[in-house]
Amino acid sequence: MEKTPEAAPVRSIKDLPSEENILPGTPVCAGCGGLLTLRYCLKALGSNVVIVNAAGCFTLLSIYPFTPFKSSWLYTAMACAPAGAQGVRDALDVLIEKERLDPEDDLKVVVLTGDGAAYGMGLASTSAAIHRNLDFYYICYNNEAYGNTGFQQSEATPFGSKTGTTPPGKTSPAGKDFPEKDLFEIWNSHKPPYLATISPAHPVDLINKFKKAEKYRGPKLFIALSPCPPGWATDPSLSVKLAKLSVDTGIWALKESVYGEVEHTYIPKSFKPVEDYLKLQGRFAHLFKPTRQEETLKRIQEMVDDYWNRYKLLL
Amino acid sequence: MPDPKNVEKMMLTGNAAAAWGVRLAEVDYIPAFPITPQTEIIEKLAKWIADEVMDGRFVNMDSEHSMITAAGAASATGVRTFTASSSQGFLYGFEMLYTVAGWRVPLVMVNVSRGLSSPITLEPDHNDVLAARDSGFLQIHCETCQEVLDSILMAYRLAEDKRVLLPVIVNLDGFYLSFTREPVEVPDVAMVRKFLPSYRPEHAFFKASQPMAQGVAALGGSLYSYFKYQMHLASQKALEVYKEVCGEFEKEFGRNYDTIESYMVDDAEYVLIMTNSFSTLGKVAVKKARENGIKAGLLRLRLFRPFPAADIKDAIHSKKAVAVLDQNISIGKGGILYSEIAGCLYNEKQRPLLLSFIAGLGGKNISQKEFEFIFDKMLEGDTEDVGMPRLLYTEAEWKEAAKLKEIAGRG
Ligand SMILES: Cc1ncc(C[n+]2csc(CCOP(=O)(O)OP(=O)(O)O)c2C)c(N)n1
Ligand code: SF4
Numbered sequence: 001m002e003k004t005p006e007a008a009p010v011r012s013i014k015d016l017p018s019e020e021n022i023l024p025g026t027p028v029c030a031g032c033g034g035l036l037t038l039r040y041c042l043k044a045l046g047s048n049v050v051i052v053n054a055a056g057c058f059t060l061l062s063i064y065p066f067t068p069f070k071s072s073w074l075y076t077a078m079a080c081a082p083a084g085a086q087g088v089r090d091a092l093d094v095l096i097e098k099e100r101l102d103p104e105d106d107l108k109v110v111v112l113t114g115d116g117a118a119y120g121m122g123l124a125s126t127s128a129a130i131h132r133n134l135d136f137y138y139i140c141y142n143n144e145a146y147g148n149t150g151f152q153q154s155e156a157t158p159f160g161s162k163t164g165t166t167p168p169g170k171t172s173p174a175g176k177d178f179p180e181k182d183l184f185e186i187w188n189s190h191k192p193p194y195l196a197t198i199s200p201a202h203p204v205d206l207i208n209k210f211k212k213a214e215k216y217r218g219p220k221l222f223i224a225l226s227p228c229p230p231g232w233a234t235d236p237s238l239s240v241k242l243a244k245l246s247v248d249t250g251i252w253a254l255k256e257s258v259y260g261e262v263e264h265t266y267i268p269k270s271f272k273p274v275e276d277y278l279k280l281q282g283r284f285a286h287l288f289k290p291t292r293q294e295e296t297l298k299r300i301q302e303m304v305d306d307y308w309n310r311y312k313l314l315l
Numbered sequence: 316m317p318d319p320k321n322v323e324k325m326m327l328t329g330n331a332a333a334a335w336g337v338r339l340a341e342v343d344y345i346p347a348f349p350i351t352p353q354t355e356i357i358e359k360l361a362k363w364i365a366d367e368v369m370d371g372r373f374v375n376m377d378s379e380h381s382m383i384t385a386a387g388a389a390s391a392t393g394v395r396t397f398t399a400s401s402s403q404g405f406l407y408g409f410e411m412l413y414t415v416a417g418w419r420v421p422l423v424m425v426n427v428s429r430g431l432s433s434p435i436t437l438e439p440d441h442n443d444v445l446a447a448r449d450s451g452f453l454q455i456h457c458e459t460c461q462e463v464l465d466s467i468l469m470a471y472r473l474a475e476d477k478r479v480l481l482p483v484i485v486n487l488d489g490f491y492l493s494f495t496r497e498p499v500e501v502p503d504v505a506m507v508r509k510f511l512p513s514y515r516p517e518h519a520f521f522k523a524s525q526p527m528a529q530g531v532a533a534l535g536g537s538l539y540s541y542f543k544y545q546m547h548l549a550s551q552k553a554l555e556v557y558k559e560v561c562g563e564f565e566k567e568f569g570r571n572y573d574t575i576e577s578y579m580v581d582d583a584e585y586v587l588i589m590t591n592s593f594s595t596l597g598k599v600a601v602k603k604a605r606e607n608g609i610k611a612g613l614l615r616l617r618l619f620r621p622f623p624a625a626d627i628k629d630a631i632h633s634k635k636a637v638a639v640l641d642q643n644i645s646i647g648k649g650g651i652l653y654s655e656i657a658g659c660l661y662n663e664k665q666r667p668l669l670l671s672f673i674a675g676l677g678g679k680n681i682s683q684k685e686f687e688f689i690f691d692k693m694l695e696g697d698t699e700d701v702g703m704p705r706l707l708y709t710e711a712e713w714k715e716a717a718k719l720k721e722i723a724g725r726g
Contacts (some may be wrong), residue, residue: 047523047526048523050521052388059532060532060534062528062531062532063531063532063533063534064531064532064533064534064538064542067528067531069526069528070526071526072521072526072527072528072529073527073528073529073530073531074388074391074521074528074529074530075529075530075531075532076384076388076411076414076530077384077410077411077414079380079410080380080381080384080411082381083346083376083377083380083381083382083384083385083388084384084385084387084388085388086346086374086376086381086385086388087344087346087384087385087386087387087388087389087390087391087392087396088388088389088391088392088521090344090346090372090374090385090389091343091344091388091389091390091392091393091394091396091521092392092521093372094343094344094371094372094389094394095392095393095394098343098370100393100515101393101522102522102524104523104524105522105523105524106523107521107522107523124377124378124381125377125378125380125381125384127377128376128377128381132374132375
């Protein structure tokens, strides 16, 4: 295990770094939870970064001839951002080794993708990068669907969600009628040095996780549940509230793992009912109207309860 | 001319010659994924790097899609990069061929040609490499092991030239060249350095003090066209740069590789057009035809992208007949090279009868009989269905297929 000394943890929102490494004026939607997440992540990472991006909403952050980033950027394709990160990291190492690049000019290599790439098409290339112990960060902003193409089902789409390709209908009143993949567990099975879930409603927890991750050489992986107003059919002003509710209902567990050992970093004192979160979102509206889908709602609550029971953390 | 002291003669397979080219180019970085018949290239390089006879970094990737991505990304970061594939692997990474070409980075890649599934097979034809025809990669197709080594050195010079900055594919035939040993002159590295200095990127790199956005989106047709046109113009420019590189290569190493090779073409009336290792068979057939009093010649396309239209026109416009042997098939149309050559001759006032033959698919032999058939058609001035591809297949092959079907109970 290679470690560098740990920076002091941030205690309150007032201690968040004031630097901004992504500047205003991007074309993403108002209230994009992913963008807020990214903004916090880049506060933690600084500007000596090269972002390696996969196809998704954030591909449209850098549109010729503009970029909102203070850092560097490479768009690859949907399946292969981690492979791009491999090439960049290896090349930087070679250049430094051969004294063709000043070590001061080194960069942190950061993969940035949505859940569609992370949970699905890019899973093999990510698994391989973790397997090779590539020294990189992975930020997955998880809006629980293919956002850029207009919100179709991804492998992160939860049970009961309506998407463009899981329309609620006679044969599938729930919309998507099976649950999402557990990417945290899939990644964790590789025992990476650092892995965490984060939320744009918990920036202190987020920043501290990045600070902790910094100590490790190898894959440092982050998954953020990120509200998406157009896809979730919610008002942009509700994004932070929804991110907070996702944590308070227990739907999005804030946790981290160091070399495979999982710990929860925030456990709500009392869990709110999942309905509080679901009923605010148009993508779940069919579960309430025209008739309440009692079984489906019950099952969603049970899945959350089961999760926390498994960790014996349900109070 | 090279000092013989600086050159070692070795018996090398096409694959080993490719590996030697990479070693002599002092490549920094090699992401790899194995596929028959390319594996010998990457295994050799892995071993040399493990033994520290080569100062590079080798990484085993999870697929060709990832491999080409990593290769392009490393090239975009500023190191000299190599990778290699074939057939199924080449197509598996296809999305990234276009992507990396658009990054305008000087990656050099070897493709060891092999027929495409299905049916799955092992021996060569050129549907794999020709699929990348429109991607922006330049393409050099080789006939001999020596040419493979030399072309890799030339490819880096070409790709890294500021006027070009496009990646290059060097193609060799699986089995017939990849596994065939030939004597190869291996120059020493000091000589190579004179021809190919180390890569110092000026256009594409990543460093903290100079942030750069690469591979960015270009929305709207006008910006998209702007970049695509630039690629096309750079590729066209590469024709001129290629001639310079060729001249310097000849000066340094004493071997000349023009965009096309004209074998007995000058005074020929009937010309075969071929590419890659099967051209050797064509040359034998040309000699035989000459013995029979036919003024035959063979034109081998070496540089396929950019397309050396002017050189081709010059070489064949005044011939009586030209037969294009396509070792590929565009299903429902015919030979890919045929269409390209027909296209470049169309506006010529004087132009030959142009016949199309499909041969050598999946490594199928091209027999002397088949060559004789081709010459007969040229001599006849056969205009029946002119332009339609003739699918070469011998009677013996037909009988063999029938026999096998019968044995399998499908007769
Ligand atoms: C190989 C390939 N297939 C399909 C697409 C179309 N596509 C572009 S973005 C995207 C969705 C990506 O979803 P996700 O990773 O969740 O990111 P988001 O769009 O939500 O930001 C798709 C399917 C593509 N770019 N490439
Ligand atoms: S569709 Fe959703 S994830 Fe994509 S930019 Fe808009 S809000 Fe963000």
